[in-house]
Amino acid sequence: MLYESVEQAIEANALVSPGSFHPLPTIDERDIWDNVDPEVRAYFDGLSEGLLQYAPSPLPASLYADFFLTGNRQRFEKEYFERRRMLLGCVMAECIENQGRYVKNIIDIVWAICEESTWVIPAHLHQNTQGDGKAHPLPEQKLCNTYIDLFAAETASVLAWTMYLVGSRLKHMPQLGSRVQAELQSRILDTYVQHPEMGWTGFNEGRSLNNWTPWIYSNLLCVLLLNEKEEQRQKALSRLIAKGLDAFIATYAPDGGCDEGPGYYDKACASLLDALELFDEATNGKAVIWNEPIIQNMARYIMQVHIDGTYYVNFADSGCRTMADALALRRSAVSMNDEALIGWTEYLLSTNACKTPYRIEYDSIYRKVKNIITFRRRDFASVVKPNYPLSHYFDGIELAVMRQDASGKGLFLAAKGGNNAESHNHNDIGNYIIYLNGEPFVVDVGVGTYSRRTFSAERYDIWTMQSRYHNTAIIGERDQLPGINCAASDASFTDDGQHAEFRADIAAAYGEFSRVESYVRRIEMQRAQGLIELTDSVTLEAPLPITLPVMCAKEPRIAPGEVQIKGEKGILRILYDQNAVNVTSEAIPLDDARLINSWRQDQLYRLKFTFESESLTPVLKLRFMA
Numbered sequence: 001m002l003y004e005s006v007e008q009a010i011e012a013n014a015l016v017s018p019g020s021f022h023p024l025p026t027i028d029e030r031d032i033w034d035n036v037d038p039e040v041r042a043y044f045d046g047l048s049e050g051l052l053q054y055a056p057s058p059l060p061a062s063l064y065a066d067f068f069l070t071g072n073r074q075r076f077e078k079e080y081f082e083r084r085r086m087l088l089g090c091v092m093a094e095c096i097e098n099q100g101r102y103v104k105n106i107i108d109i110v111w112a113i114c115e116e117s118t119w120v121i122p123a124h125l126h127q128n129t130q131g132d133g134k135a136h137p138l139p140e141q142k143l144c145n146t147y148i149d150l151f152a153a154e155t156a157s158v159l160a161w162t163m164y165l166v167g168s169r170l171k172h173m174p175q176l177g178s179r180v181q182a183e184l185q186s187r188i189l190d191t192y193v194q195h196p197e198m199g200w201t202g203f204n205e206g207r208s209l210n211n212w213t214p215w216i217y218s219n220l221l222c223v224l225l226l227n228e229k230e231e232q233r234q235k236a237l238s239r240l241i242a243k244g245l246d247a248f249i250a251t252y253a254p255d256g257g258c259d260e261g262p263g264y265y266d267k268a269c270a271s272l273l274d275a276l277e278l279f280d281e282a283t284n285g286k287a288v289i290w291n292e293p294i295i296q297n298m299a300r301y302i303m304q305v306h307i308d309g310t311y312y313v314n315f316a317d318s319g320c321r322t323m324a325d326a327l328a329l330r331r332s333a334v335s336m337n338d339e340a341l342i343g344w345t346e347y348l349l350s351t352n353a354c355k356t357p358y359r360i361e362y363d364s365i366y367r368k369v370k371n372i373i374t375f376r377r378r379d380f381a382s383v384v385k386p387n388y389p390l391s392h393y394f395d396g397i398e399l400a401v402m403r404q405d406a407s408g409k410g411l412f413l414a415a416k417g418g419n420n421a422e423s424h425n426h427n428d429i430g431n432y433i434i435y436l437n438g439e440p441f442v443v444d445v446g447v448g449t450y451s452r453r454t455f456s457a458e459r460y461d462i463w464t465m466q467s468r469y470h471n472t473a474i475i476g477e478r479d480q481l482p483g484i485n486c487a488a489s490d491a492s493f494t495d496d497g498q499h500a501e502f503r504a505d506i507a508a509a510y511g512e513f514s515r516v517e518s519y520v521r522r523i524e525m526q527r528a529q530g531l532i533e534l535t536d537s538v539t540l541e542a543p544l545p546i547t548l549p550v551m552c553a554k555e556p557r558i559a560p561g562e563v564q565i566k567g568e569k570g571i572l573r574i575l576y577d578q579n580a581v582n583v584t585s586e587a588i589p590l591d592d593a594r595l596i597n598s599w600r601q602d603q604l605y606r607l608k609f610t611f612e613s614e615s616l617t618p619v620l621k622l623r624f625m626a
Contacts, residue, residue: 001249002289006242006279009286010235016282018234021225023281024369027095027166032373036096039377040358044093047360051093054086054105056112065137067122071452076122080151083109084158084362091162092360092372094169103169107176110162114183118144119152123452129197135452145186146195150215156188157219157365160226165369184227189237192220202247210423211264213248214271217241221278222366238279242287245275249294253396256297259422262305263318263447266325266364269298273332274367280335290335299332303344304392305401305414308438309353313401313414315431317424317447319598320440326354327375328367343386350383390527391500393493397422400493400502402525404626409437411626413532415523417488417504420480427460427467427480429488429509430521434532436626437569440553445469445604448592464595469588469606472506473536474547475516480509490520500525515541532624543614548622550574550607553599556585563607574607575623582610 009015025032057079066075087109094102113119118139120128126135128147159180163170170176196203200212221241228234249272252258258268276295279287289295302324305313310321326348333341348354357371387406393399398417404410415432419425426447434442445464447454453462460482463469467480480486491504501524507516517539525532538546556574557564563574563583576583588604590596611620 001292002246002276002279002287003239003242005289006238006283006287009279009283010238012286014283014286015235015238016225018229018231021282023278023366024161024165025373026164026168027098028168030098033095033098036373037358037375037377040372040375041096043358044089044096047089048093048097048101051086051089051102051105054090054109056083056086056109059116061138064122064139067452068135068137073121073123073450073452080121081362083113084155085360087113087162088158088362088365088368089360091166092369094166100169103166106162106166107170107173110159110176110180113155113159114179117141119155119187120144120147120149121151123450123455124149124151127199129199130195145191148188148191148195148198148216148220150212152187153216153219153223154363154365156184157222158362160184160223161365161369164226181227184223188220188223189228192240193237202244208423209248209251211260211268211271213244214269214275215267217245217248218271218274218278218364218366221275225278225282238282241275242279245272248272249298252294252298253394254294254297255394255396256294256299256301257394257397257399258298258301259316259397259418260424261314261316261318262302262312262322262324263314263316264424265302265322269301270325270328270367271364273299273329274364277331277335278366288335290332296336296338299329299336300338300341301394302329303341304389304394305399306344306388307412307435308408309351311435311438311440313399313433314444314446315399315414315416315428316422316426319446319594320443321598323355324348325357325364325367325371327357327371328364331370331374340386343383346380346383347385349380390497391493391495393495393502395491395493398488398491398504400500402495402500402502404525404527404530410527411436411525411530411532411624412438413500413523413525415502417491417502417506419484419487420482420509421484421486425482426465426470427482427486427509428470428472429467429480429486430472430504430506430519431470432523432534433471434572434624436567436572439567439569441565441567441572442471442624443551443553443604444471445551445588446595446598449594467509468549469551471548471550472509473519473521474549475510475514475519476544476546478510478514480506481511486511498527500527515544517541530626534620534622534624536620538618538620540616540618543616545613546611546618546620548609548611548620550609550622551588552605552607555587555605556607558583558585558607570626573625575625576609577621580611580613582612584608584610 090102090105130146312322326345330345357375391402402413412435486509488504503522507519520537522535561578565572
């Protein structure tokens with residue numbers, strides 16, 4: 001797909017020659033930088049004092065080793081990422097202001113980054129296939145140029161763009177430019193060539209791929225196009241990058257659904273779109289696959305899982321809120337001639353329900369710079385909210401999205417099948433969420449702050465990963481298990497306009513010895529009645545109590561036969577058979593900064609509907625009414 005397109009462009013002599021790639025204006029092209037949007041200029045004026053006062057904080061060995069000793073990722077990463085963020089901020093401020101005030105800071109930060117022993121963060125050190133696969137407090141110096149992780153690639157990109165954008169202001173220190181060039185070659189380009197066994201490359205048979213592949217490749221492509229001096233090597237690496245991205249695309253079903261959830265869309269599909277835009281620029285439009293259906297479906301995924309405002313369907317390691325990079329996505333939508341996607345991105349920009357396009361961050365540097373020079377507030381002054389399709393089903397990842405009304409008012413339901421070995425997965429087969437008028441009621445908790453436990457054998461000891469803290473089922477005392485075989489079967493979805501229904505057998509998620517022969521979950525929306533009905537039809541080897549947990553964003557009030565959840569935009573009622581079901585409620589404290597920030601409150605609630613029956617074929621029902 002992409003490889004064939006890039007190969008044809010190379011054969012047609014359409015790939016830019018080394019040293020001539022010019023996708024963005026440098027600081028010397030004042031007609032563009034002098035005319036950035038006034039809102040952008042005001043933003044950087046507001047940052048000036050902090051940028052000018054910044055000096056790189058030390059990154060001592062004890063701070064690097066902190067992850068190994070305590071499992072904490074944040075203390076090292078805070079200082080590490082701040083260097084990169086402040087470098088981009090100084091570069092952008094200098095490009096806009098053009099008075100030389102930020103040059104000293106740029107030099108100091110670039111030098112500090114080049115002096116780092118490794119650009120690989122401590123949490124990723126053990127993934128180096130040249131090492132022993134074990135965690136170590138510090139990197140082995142002989143292995144420092146044998147592995148590229150996400151942030152080594154991001155670091156290389158910000159250095160490459162720094163030299164491209166403001167290199168003419170650094171010529172009085174030519175050694176700085178040659179140092180950067182040498183580091184980019186040895187740490188990134190040479191490492192990529194010499195170590196194709198790195199897990200994210202797409203060249204390892206049977207190795208699963210996720211957001212790492214396009215995230216790294218989009219940055220690697222920047223470094224290649226901006227810094228490689230040898231023409232044949234540039235062509236060869238362009239082909240390899242295209243092949244690697246094709247391997248990533250091949251992991252997606254034709255529906256384009258992202259099993260990592262909307263929280264990783266910005267790094268998965270959006271990074272792929274960055275790479276496609278770069279290939280487009282580098283070949284004068286000859287290496288393009290914008291019209292491929294799978295690419296268009298991948299791009300549209302984020303729109304199709306949008307609920308309202310900054311709320312998205314957040315299964316897997318995603319928080320309930322996502323800030324999409326709407327301006328960057330709009331560029332891709334224009335390339336695809338996708339009017340619906342263009343309209344949706346413009347609506348997000350008009351309501352600020354997206355990433356601030358010019359906000360300085362530490363990643364996706366090409367995207368950020370292009371946003372800064374292309375953003376025009378007047379283009380998004382007043383955009384009408386688009387209507388949404390009543391439903392969408394991603395049959396590849398078995399995710400169903402249902403709305404009561406195309407306006408977004410009323411009930412919203414999403415339910416999933418899939419398997420418990422998806423990238424960034426939780427044990428959550430059969431999980432569902434319910435919103436009312438764009439407000440969360442029945443929810444997926446999301447994920448807490450990443451630590452060493454998050455990506456280790458202890459992952460499912462974390463409560464947010466366990467099925468009993470999702471809207472699934474506890475059979476006896478058994479939770480769902482992780483693994484590729486713990487999967488839904490016979491998943492299906494139908495929608496006739498008035499009635500939409502998702503169903504799947506989730507029995508396999510509980511393991512071979514769960515004493516469950518089948519567990520068919522059916523969850524349906526009846527639009528005219530404002531009703532969602534959950535029906536679980538179970539076949540057991542022996543009678544067992546079954547508890548249906550329901551995670552709630554608001555405190556539930558239990559009454560005989562009915563639970564009420566009162567929100568700011570309505571009341572959701574949960575109806576149950578009081579003669580067959582015991583209902584309890586408990587507060588679930590949130591003591592994690594990421595969860596508190598996501599929900600903007602310090603606790604959630606868990607209802608537990610327990611069905612006691614001597615039947616081997618019990619049928620469990622809950623009804624949700626607006």
